[in-house]
Amino acid sequence: MRTAVVTGASSGIGAATAQALSRSGFHTVLVARRADRLEQVAGKIRADGGRAAAVTLDVTDRAAVTAFAAGLDGCDVLVNNAGGAFGTEHVADADPDDWSSMFQVNVVGALHMTQALLPALTASGDGTVVVLSSTASFTVYEGGGGYSAAKHGAHVLAGTLRLELSGKPVRVVEIAPGMVHTEEFSLNRYRGDADKAAAVYAGVDAPLTAEDVAETIAWAVSRPPHVNIDLLVVRPLAQAAQHKVHRTG
Template sequence: MSTQQRVAVVTGASSGIGAATARGLAADGFHVVLTARRADRIEAIAAELTGAGLAATAYPLDVTDRDAVNVFADSLPRCDVLVANAGGALGTEPVETGDPEDWLSMYQVNVLGTLHTTQALLPALVASGAGTVVVMSSTAGHQAYEGGGGYVAAKHGTHAIAATLRLELSGRPVRVIEIAPGMVKTEEFAVNRMRGNAAKAAEVYAGVAEPLTAEDIADAVTWAVTRPRHVNIDLMVLRPLAQAAQHKVHRE
């Protein structure tokens, strides 16, 4: 990895928004470091990118493991961008009957994973002279909905990190961007949330002509990151046209 080329770290890069974002940033000239727990997936994407003449490295990482995150951060010669994308949802039970273990799991990856990677990479981001932290939150971090309690709570946590960090870094050369997607159809998010039940996952998008895609979100991330260094996109909320709000979706 050259110390001359801008480096972008993307967590949760093994599929969906993370993988699409890694591809987008690599195409824009970054050396992309793809991290996720599934080594085979990120290695395949890194090989795809390097085969296309782009710069990419795969680094297996569990963002909930602080010691591993610290070792990872120490291994990088530089870091210009962190896309804290690792996250996910589990279940649709109401607060009354939700499993605390599911809530804990969502909190650990969405909130603490973002905290661990941000804290570990912040010195390098500051040293770059023009660092950027992209926090991948969700519209769930801005508006509650029935059956989403644990995920809503976790994504409110990621929103809080972004908003607080932006205040605390005022005067230092690091931008903090929050991307809040609404309904995005990827190959795994809804399936994982429904605990592998593909039929239930399909119901989430039933009748919605054009939900957002991972590439739509990656395009927004790449655009925000590549604005002039004095321009900070504090918050970008993206929804498909069919989704007016969490509870208002047009279905054909």
């Protein structure tokens, strides 16, 4: 059975991706910092007849990532999903610590995981690295400077890695979602303010769900080995662009 490692798998897109890959026949290794949430997701996968392991791990901790990789028997797919946005302040007022935190988890964490697992991915003879970026990675907006910068870093990581792995049996897939309504993303960004978090999606008919993005990832990973989905942008119908969102009412 092929093995897929999914970071940030305790909730949202990561949890849904682990479940989608399990349904596609993968043994899924779920990675995140919250042990209780991870085990809940892994338990659902097992209850559905899949194989899943839950590993508590902070992807920004290089030593821990190295130890994790050393303990794996093999890896066929790595989904670099761990990430997040912190704060909506304009550049003039932004907290540099927020920018640093976003860069660490969205970019450096993905770098740690990719470097640690690249030998196993290559040895598999048919490896795939998936990088979750965002439409924010190539479209800036007020209050989103730090997040856009971090996701642009993830976009650059994916593009550069694809060039550097040319000729090797490892695909690099970048998925760039637009507006996705998950339980925690906007809540974390607005520092727990539920009203502000809810306002992001107010009047939007059917924003993307975590499951929508997860199915997109599973589809990209399941293409024949000679087919690489370099960059796939996925938005809800209501969102024509970063600044163009149709709202009712």
